[in-house]
Amino acid sequence: MLKEAFHIAVPTAFFPDETLNVDGTIEHIRYLVDQGEKSILVCGSTGEQHSLKLKEKLVLLEALMNEAYLLNDEIEVLFGVSAIRQKESVDLAHALNYLHLRFT
Secondary structure, eight states: OOSSSOOEEEOOOBOTTSOBOHHHHHHHHHHHHHTTOOEEEESSSSSHHHHSOHHHHHHHHHHHHTOTTTOSTTOEEEEOOOOSSHHHHHHHHHHHHHHTOEEO
């Protein structure tokens, strides 16, 4: 069951050469939490679920899991699992389930 009534969709940061900017994405998430946001949605509604490769999503997920500051009982983290290929969605859902994060 979701804790919050609304969730902030976090845009994924990229470098000018279109590679994933993990630090920029995590920095933005920290900013949102510092502003009082209680529920964030990563890779869920700003198009990244279809443009990121599974490996990129897993790198982002790993970086997020290393942020103890963000992973506490007060912050709800949702992670989108939609993908063009079903196998990638299933693999990502398994990784999220293993880490006990809520996925959409």
